[in-house]
Amino acid sequence: MQRPLAGLTPRNLVTELTAGVTLLAIAIPLNIGYAQIAGLPPTAGLYALIVPTVIYALLVSSRQLVVSPDAAAAALVASSIGGLAAAGSAGYATLALAQAIISGILFLLMAVFKLGFLASFLSKPILVGFVGGLALDILVSQIAKMLGVKIDSGGEFLDKVSGLVLGLNTFNAWSLAVAAVSVAVLLLGRRFLPKIPWALVVLIVSTIVVVWADLADEGVDVLGEVPAGPPTFTWPVLDWTMWLALVPSAITLTLVTTAEGLLVSRSYAEKNGYPFHANRDLFAFGLGNIAAGAQGSFAMGSSTSRTAAMDQAGSRTQLPSLVLAVGTLLLLLFGTALLADIPSPAIGAVVGVAILPLLGIREFGQLWRQDRFEFAVAATCFLVTLFVGAIPGILVAFVLALINLAKRAANPAIDVLEADDDAKQSLLEGAPTGATTAPGLVVVRMAAPLFFANGAVFTEAVKRAVTGADQPVRHVVIDMEAVSDIDVTGAEAFESLEQWLHDHDVTLSFSRVRPPTRARLEELGLLSGQAFFATNRAAVAALADRGGVSKD
Incomplete structure (x- = not known):
């Protein structure tokens, strides 16, 4: 101590x-x-x-x-x-x-x-x-x-x-x-x-x-x-x-x-x-x-x-x-x-x-230039604190902060990776038609936990990648490196996606899964028959050579 x-x-x-x-x-x-x-x-x-x-x-x-x-x-x-x-x-x-x-x-x-x-x-x-x-x-x-x-x-x-x-x-x-x-x-x-x-x-x-x-x-x-x-x-x-x-x-x-x-x-x-x-x-x-x-x-x-x-x-x-x-x-x-004669x-x-x-004039200007939504959070907190009271001001600010958090979490980075693992094309910013990792294969990476706020966004992004490819897609690999957690709603989104892919004759596999995330996937019953790949290159090579999903 x-x-x-x-x-x-x-x-x-x-x-x-x-x-x-x-x-x-x-x-x-x-x-x-x-x-x-x-x-x-x-x-x-x-x-x-x-x-x-x-x-x-x-x-x-x-x-x-x-x-x-x-x-x-x-x-x-x-x-x-x-x-x-x-x-x-x-x-x-x-x-x-x-x-x-x-x-x-x-x-x-x-x-x-x-x-x-x-x-x-x-x-x-x-x-x-x-x-x-x-x-x-x-x-x-x-x-x-x-x-x-x-x-x-x-x-x-x-x-x-x-x-x-x-x-x-x-x-x-x-x-x-x-x-x-x-x-x-x-x-x-x-x-x-x-x-x-x-x-x-x-x-x-x-x-x-x-x-x-x-x-x-x-x-x-x-x-x-x-x-x-x-x-x-x-x-x-x-x-x-x-x-x-x-x-x-x-x-x-x-x-x-x-x-x-x-x-x-x-x-x-x-x-x-x-x-x-x-x-x-x-x-x-x-x-x-x-x-x-x-x-x-x-x-x-x-x-x-x-x-x-x-x-x-x-x-x-x-x-x-x-x-x-x-x-x-x-x-x-x-x-x-x-002290008695100090003038007020x-x-x-x-x-x-x-x-x-403490008026924060410089900070307000900086927020306006950097992020208009966060400026709106600050301005709302300022006005509510000033005209309603300090406690309502802090409560309103908490609500706005949570809305901001949900807004950002609901729009995570979701990309189709190219074969070298580094190049990628976003699925949330109008990815070009035909974005694939390799012929017949799409590797999708989401850089966020999968939970109730982004589950539907994720499944729709994967579906767009499959339906928008120039060549028929037979295999989808989900790169799980950045997915640190999954909640029940996210698990339901996975199940819905798996059923949709099955109906379209597309296999679903996972890549680069963290041990805690793998344990969570097993707990939620999402790993039946799924394959794991050490890297995305390994996934591409295995699928290209064997024409199917590796069971390693």
């Missing part, structure tokens, strides 16, 4: 500690903003950086993935709990804690039963559309915060937009000025001096300006008092019906975090040459989320942006996460007074700029 802080050596200790300070500067302002997005107090975002972060860092197999509440998780928390309790109430916070605990339990179950593969159904188009919809919803709230316009941040997207538009006549000029300068500094700073923690710089400088110029008296909102002290153990006490009501949103959180977290974790492990264990990472996510729910925070996920920042800073261990935990604890013990427009600017890449 990999030891905690694997990869840490005396040579890279200074680099890792420096990266930890950078992570602290990035995480503090963002987590305060994400807590506000979720409808929770700032401490909910800060508490997440202490105990849950330590547990995750000591258990995870990834040496670089940074765990934290992120924008998508915060928006999902707000959208799913907002209909059950009023944002900011004690009941709302209790629901957020319970949701994190349920998500943690689901992570543990996935780790125990090795169910990480389920997240593979969240393809790139689904994630692009889902996260993009959440990001645009968040952006409207942050724009309102930057303008000093009051809207219901827990409402539906259209309600937020209408509230923002109707409230434009109440905007605060000083708030707009603070936000505009903050956005300019963040964008230009990230472009020209990316290693500087500009989010922290913006919050410090804007706070000094607000205090010095008494801008709070001019209508600029500030964060307000943040309770001092470390997180304390708690446990949400809810009726069992409320626990059940939280399960769908917790499942969505778990699946999205699993898909994104494992993908990012695997990519950095491959890039930097260290081991990756998906189930161990799921276990770490599980305990981290349970810890978050048990000490006043909300659902944890993977932070792609912070992980990338740590990689650029040269970090290759989880030590920066431990530095982050210690630094956040010290801030809560001795420095909460420094600056927080809105920091969060707004951070989520801009």
Whole structure:
């Protein structure tokens, strides 16, 4: 088993500690903003950086993935709990804690039963559309915060937009000025001096300006008092019906975090040459989320942006996460007074700029150029998430993904092979009349499992090959090298094809059958009297020399 802080050596200790300070500067302002997005107090975002972060860092197999509440998780928390309790109430916070605990339990179950593969159904188009919809919803709230316009941040997207538009006549000029300068500094700073923690710089400088110029008296909102002290153990006490009501949103959180977290974790492990264990990472996510729910925070996920920042800073261990935990604890013990005067427009600017890449504009363009159906999947997920809700969005996306999978599986590559085994002519793209492997022989290869979605397509393709040949076909050989499985419906298609071929005086044989597939064919009763050939050339030679089917 990999030891905690694997990869840490005396040579890279200074680099890792420096990266930890950078992570602290990035995480503090963002987590305060994400807590506000979720409808929770700032401490909910800060508490997440202490105990849950330590547990995750000591258990995870990834040496670089940074765990934290992120924008998508915060928006999902707000959208799913907002209909059950009023944002900011004690009941709302209790629901957020319970949701994190349920998500943690689901992570543990996935780790125990090795169910990480389920997240593979969240393809790139689904994630692009889902996260993009959440990001645009968040952006409207942050724009309102930057303008000093009051809207219901827990409402539906259209309600937020209408509230923002109707409230434009109440905007605060000083708030707009603070936000505009903050956005300019963040964008230009990230472009020209990316290693500087500009989010922290913006919050410090804007706070000094607000205090010095008494801008709070001019209508600029500030964060307000943040309770001092470390997180304390708690446990949400809810009726069992409320626990059940939280399960769908917790499942969505778990699946999205699993898909994104494992993908990012695997990519950095491959890039930097260290081991990756998906189930161990799921276990770490599980305990981290349970810890978050048990000490006043909300659902944890993977932070792609912070992980990338740590990689650029040269970090290759989880030590920066431990530095982050210690630094956040010290801030809560001795420095909460420094947070009270942080201007809300600056927080809105920091969060707004951070989520801009999540809108997926570049990814949508790429999908449009590469595959229009997958673009439609992403766009549908985006629109449903935005206008109906996050959970319906992910459900619709799953259905579309399955339709896409069935659509591709129903049209596999089916070819008539020529005698050299390499040249082929497709039977699904209008193969020329007369396509045969050798006089009187057709060797057909299908590059997919044979199952209910493509059984009829396969049999019709073989029939076209037989009836469309220039010379009478007496022998059909099915190249089974790429057929890895057959279901009952596929077996019925084989039986139907065999009967049709028999009625037309054509023999049916199989070639290059994998051992597991052969066992499956025998189990389904499809091998009575059939011959097997080691290669297609052997099949052609045997049939040409003997004029019939080899019994080897």
